Amino acid sequence: MKERLKMKKVFSKLFLLAVCLTMVLSACAPKPTPTATATPAPVTQPPVVVPTATQPPAPTEIAPADIELWASGRVTEAAPPPDDWIAYTKIKDELKVNLKLVLLPSTQSDQDTKINAAAASNSLPDVFFVSRDTWFKLVGAGLIAKVDDLLPLMPVRTASHYSDPDRNRLVTVDGAMYGLPDPGAMPMTDGLVIRQDWLDKLGLKAPTTTDEFLTVAKAFTNDDPDGNGKKDTYGFCAFVDGSGLTAMGVGPRFDWIYGAFGVAGIFDLSSAANFGLNVRKDAYMQATQFIRTLNEEGVIDPDWPTLKKDEFRARWKQGSCGMMHENFAALSTQSNYKAFDENFPNGFWSVLVPPKGPNGDSADGTVILSARIYAISQRAIDAGKGPAIARLLEWMANDEGYYLLGFGEKGVNYNLDANGNITLDGLPDPAKAWTKAEMQPLTQLANMVYIFTPVELNARYPSYTAASGRQMDPLSYYTSFTKQPYTQATGSAIVNPPSNAADFTRFYSENIAKFVLGQEPLNADTWAAFITGLDGLGAKDLETNAKQTLMSAGFLE
Amino acid sequence: MMRTHIKSWDNLIFQAVVNGFLLTILIAITIPIWRVFMMSITPLSWKDNGTFGLWIPPWQWSFEAYRELFKHPAFAQATYNSAIITLGGTLISIVLTTALAYVLSNPKLPGRKAMMMFILVPFLFQAGLIPTYMVVQKLGLVNNLFAIMLPGAIGVTNTFVMKGFFEGLPEELEEAARLDGANDLQVLWHVILPLSKPILLTISLFYAVALWNEFFSPILYLNDNKLMPLPVLLRNILLAANINEYIESDAFSNAPIQAFKAASVFITMLPMVAIYPWIQRYFTKGTLLGGVKE
Secondary structure, eight states: HHHHHHHHHHHHHHHHHHHHHHHHHHHHSSOOOOOOOSSSOOSOOOOOOOOSOOOOOOOGGGGOEEEEEEOOOTTSOOOOOOTTHHHHHHHHHHHHHHEEEEEEESSSHHHHHHHHHHHHTTTOOOOEEOOOHHHHHHHHHTOOOHHHHGGGGGGHHHHSOOOOOHHHTTTTTTTOOOSSSEEOOOOOOOEEEHHHHHHHTTTTTOOOOOHHHHHHHHHHHOOOOOSSSSSOOEEEOOOOOOOOOGGOEEEEEEEHHHHTTTTOSSOOOOOOTOOOEESSSSHHHHHHHHHHHOOOOOOOOOOTTTTHHHHHHHHTTTEEEEEEEEEEEHHHSSHHHHHHHHHHHOOOOOOOOOOBTTTOOOSSEEEEOEEEEEEEBHHHTTTTTTHHHHHHHHHSSHHHHHHHHHOOOOOBBBBOOOOOOOOTTTTTTTGOOOSSGGGGGTTTTGGOOOOOHHHHHHHOOOOOOOOTTTTTTTHHHHHHHHTTTEEOGGGGGGOOOOOTTTHHHHHHHHHHHHHHTSSOOOOHHHHHHHHHHHTTTTTTHHHHHHHHHHHTSOOOO | HHHHHHHHHHHHHHHHHHHHHHHHHHHHHHHHHHHHOOOOHHOOOOOSSOOOSSSSOOOOOOOHHHHHHHTTTTTHHHHHHHHHHHHHHHHHHHHHHHHHHHTTTOOOOOTHHHHOOOOOOOOSSOOOOOHHHHHHTTTTTTTTTTTHHHHTSHHHHHHHHHHHHHSOHHHHHHHHHHHHTTOOOIOOOOOOOHHHHHHHHHHHHHHHHHTTTHHHHHHHHHHHHGGOOOOHHHHHHHHHOOGGGGOTTTTHHHHOOOEEEEEEEHHHHHHHHHHHHHHHHHHHHHHHHHHHOO
């Protein structure tokens, strides 16, 4: 009886809780989003006044529109912009656009899943960030609209974001652009660097050829360049970076070696006549042999095949590495350089011009211009939202939108110095500086506005004085890297992986690793057997299809 | 005497092997949790060398990462959302599952086999993601927390475990109640449920753990970032790019990022770890009784 009463009480409480929860949940549920057909913009709109920095549009001339934007946030772990974000107000008041912003999940596969589900139910948002593979499928399904007609409505953005022919080719199908290819990752950010203090101590000069590289690497490994009396240094440090078709083999950290032999990158994209897998060339085998020699001579950190990126970076900060291929920001920005500076106040990394190979070739790596593709749904265009979308995107490219989305509110999150550079000086509340973690929600859409202008780069990569007193300028590394030779390989980004891509890349990478690590003899016969194995996995079909794709997109002539 | 001696030796060896095996499992489980905890209390000023050990002296412990996490603008909202999803979803699930399991446990139910097939076939041959999404969308549940709670509200496995438990209860109890004039609902409420506390708590725990850890449905069905639960925030934190490659930010250097990630993992794990011992005494009883049919 007692037990029954107890149970009764428990269940009564549970039901009460259920009622409360239902009320809370109902309160939590957002108001239904107006559908595209609920408030369509008139098909025959009055001429749209394109907003510029100096001429805001007259509100009376513009029909209001609801725009749903699915964007990829700049900082995945940060919160979305707050409801009272000033940009929402300005966009609403000045552009007559009710912006509904959705930050996509952090991984590409999750983003693809969400977008594919929305596409299957014909509920794609008006504007959305999308990976190229998914974009290509959606274009084929007729769910993504052409944007050629919108470009004249946003002249500033078109000039600053969509004027690179290579990048535009990434979103071109049958001569028409079906997406907005915003600049992706900065190109040429990674390059070779060398410990100048070690060179000076051993009385050596920076290597200019692969043979000299080997000589210097041996000295760095065997001659105690740090003077600690221990054999704890290596001439070269690296790790296997990247994955997928464009990073097969030992990855981009070794691309400079293939560049020295004239075969950087997976494909030869120099012309239609030369097109094919670089691995078919003798020079590729010779470059692989050179890496094998580095390995056999013990001048490369032996853990390189299994090192993770963070572990690799820990090694050079601990003083193990004499030369490496590193990202300029990972090398030299304040928080990244701090540990190295504390450990080696007299240490210094110089930019190393990529050594030349036997035929005088050299390349610091490959350049793959990446694009952050924003697509406009056909549904949005059919609902007459095109001009409103153009208004919004153009505003983002103008001064007001650029600074607001890229750096926050002037006088609150940033200031401009006399030269027009972003500065944190004079902010009333330094805790609200745009660089602070708490302010990251305000710049979640920065990737839609960043175009790598000098002002932007100076703000993102400021110079500083390290604890050792050394004046550090990360951008000087970047500028030096961009002056080195690189092999253009943007086209490889649009090569569609074969259906057996996983098997193909695994076979390719495993065999190169075996050759390099000495687990397999490296000679003409074993190399030919390797190529035969690749052909057995469809290498020739891959080349044929890739050539066709590249030619239709204009990457090969 | 001799046989008893041998028996006790056998027993001792058996116990030693079993305990040794369990101890190994315990260590294997504890070490990662301990390491995550140690990482989470790494001082933000820790000199980064890319490695985190299993021990930091207590005088160096720092809870700055937790403070940073609690200050995170999305953390409180995400925790609240997770609590709503877990409590609300568990309640909905347990009510619906209990009702279904009770009905199916009645051998005299007309069309019982057909109902079982109706439940089993979609369980074995699922329609897939897109049809489910379309159903949720047509029901107007996209961007609503019910989209997380309702589609998986009735777990088929849980239903059958509970049904097995109900079938194991003595029929005489139900008959006695009916002789006293109780109807089906009264029998369920006054007789069956009071006797089913172990299975109710066990199945509730299953649902609660699944709902607490749910991250796929939220990213699929929720568009409003303010509705996102804790696992989505945790995933975003864990997958965060190394921000300092792109921007100079004094709050996130390499070590704090690791500490921050570890703190978020630990906090997310804590409620379920804390609740388990409380329910444990019912756990074995519930699953065993429900899983075995006489």
